[in-house]
Amino acid sequence: MSTTKKHQVGEEITSICTKCKLALDHTIAALVGERVAKVQCKTCGGLHRYVNPASAIETPAKRAAKQTKIEQAWEQLIQSAASKKKQPYTFAGSFKQNDLIDHAQFGLGVVTERLSWDKIQVSFKDGEKILLSKRRVQ
Ligand SMILES: [Zn+2]
Structure with missing residues (x-):
């Protein structure tokens, strides 16, 4: 320095x-x-x-290291959710935490958190994304 x-x-x-x-x-x-x-x-x-x-x-190397971490975390999530039925993602779908979803653009993902009544956070291979998903009204 x-x-x-x-x-x-x-x-x-x-x-x-x-x-x-x-x-x-x-x-x-x-x-x-x-x-x-x-x-x-x-x-x-x-x-x-x-x-x-x-x-x-150094940024590309740092970015690659970060990406590897994201992918490893994602693989673990996928493995832990492997027993679950894969559900195709749609806007109208209602997903819960730890649900395994199949997104047309991002591929396989696991719901890591429900952020609000109509938003979920999903871990995909290339990082976490926020998707629309309405909580099912009972
Ligand atoms: Zn310039």
Whole structure:
């Protein structure tokens, strides 16, 4: 974390552009102490916070690790719900916690929580999603 180089406003710096989503040449627009706070993109002219490209490079790896965790949790849920009957997901369907559902777009999922009278949280392979599901009125 120690940077010996001191930055100055107006100096050129490589930052991830939050608009272009690329590591591009930027001009330092503001400093907080010795830390670069704001930069202006030379490509789109956007003024935004400084995003160190070196720290951003780790992001895909971090994301992959997070995704693996999500998938492992999902597999465990699927296994624990394996004895249940798979139900196709529909808006009109009424699902309970731990129900195994088959979604046309997201695939197999397990209901992890009922959030409100018409919303459920479902764990799918690529993460948790909130779906519509009306609680059945008895
Ligand atoms: Zn830009």
